[in-house]
Amino acid sequence: MIVAEALRAGTARLAKAGIDEPARDARWLLAHMMGFAPDRLVLHMQDEVGTHAAHRYDIALTARAARQPVAQIVGERMFWGRRFRITPEVLDPRPETETLVALALAEPFGSVLDLGTGSGAIALTLMAETGAAATATDLSPGALAVAGENASRLGLHPTFLLADWFAGVQGRFDLIVSNPPYIAEDEMEGLAPEVREWEPRMALTPGGDGLDPYRAIAAGAADHLSPNGRLLVEIGPTQGRAVCDLFRSHGLDEVAVHDDLDGRSRVVSARNRDFPRERRD
Incomplete structure (x- = not known):
């Protein structure tokens, strides 16, 4: 044939x-x-x-x-011009997540913390583009193994931590990024089979209203950001206002929502402008 x-x-x-x-x-x-x-x-x-x-x-x-995703079948996905190993242990990096990378690269930074790194696509891209030192956490040993393989393939050497958000993370960072699980429990059944049946559930939904990861990130961000440091998180298209309110309630400044190329709300950014300071309610 x-x-x-x-x-x-x-x-x-x-x-x-x-x-x-x-x-x-x-x-x-x-x-x-x-x-x-x-x-x-x-x-x-x-x-x-x-x-x-x-x-x-x-x-x-x-x-x-x-309905197994193509990236899982072939074992890789292009992201920001690089090939990343993809397995059922990690979320398949979406093109819209490159919105977060573009925003991160809009300002210089020397250190980055990636919370819930999955395949490592975000942290490793930012390292490769800037030479910044990177720390990447995940609660899944399988995901960290995939991220470690991707780091080796790219010749990069981040610090990987098996951690639940900021647990065990030391020091402060110029930039904190995250693409956390944000799908609400009642939205799971509406997902395409490729996502619902094949991608790791813990990378898709935290249960409940989908906002618990942002609550954890908001609560710990100021203590782990350098003065004037930035926070960038991916969100679901209807979550912008709620995530902005959470960040403001924990004293973060310059909170804003950014759209992806399809015009949907995709990233919330914030800055650790005042330092040190007490939480604002």
């Missing part, structure tokens, strides 16, 4: 399974199995797929038809 035929068959198979963008996913899967970049596959449409690649492609299509 040649590439063009395999793509047509794979696209039809995924479409029958109800996959939203079957042609894109079939191309991505076949390219990976043949060792090509997806955007280069068009140059090989008349090539023979080969028995081994065809077998792996068939297995990948079966997994995708069962």
Whole structure:
């Protein structure tokens, strides 16, 4: 079978399974199995797929038809121009999270703390872009193992801590970032199967109203930020006002909501402007 035929068959198979963008996913899967970049596959449409690649492609299509995310099947995701190892132990980094990275890079910083690092995509990107020292925490040993593998692949050496938010974190940082679990418990059933059934639940929802991580981050941020240090957190599109109120109630300044490229509220920023100071109620 040649590439063009395999793509047509794979696209039809995924479409029958109800996959939203079957042609894109079939191309991505076949390219990976043949060792090509997806955007280069068009140059090989008349090539023979080969028995081994065809077998792996068939297995990948079966997994995708069962709604396993493509990034988990191929084991990687591009984020800010770098490849990150992705497994079922970690959240698949979304393109919209690059909004947080862009905001972080808008000002210089020498140290960064990433709370709930998952694959390490945020912390490692910021390290690679700036040379800053980084500390990254997570409550999942499996996630930290993936983040450690990504760090090794990139030649980076952050400090990893198995920790629940700020527990055990020492010192102050110029920048604190987090993409915490923020989906409310009653919203979980409405998620796509790729997310609800395949990604780690603890990285998706804290239960309840989805705001508990922001409560913990707000309570500890001032004690771990350097003077004039910044805090950046990803949020759900309806959570901006609630998260801003939490940050202001704990004495953080210059609190603002930032939209992603689709115009949805995506990041809340704040600054540790006054130092030291008492909490404001």
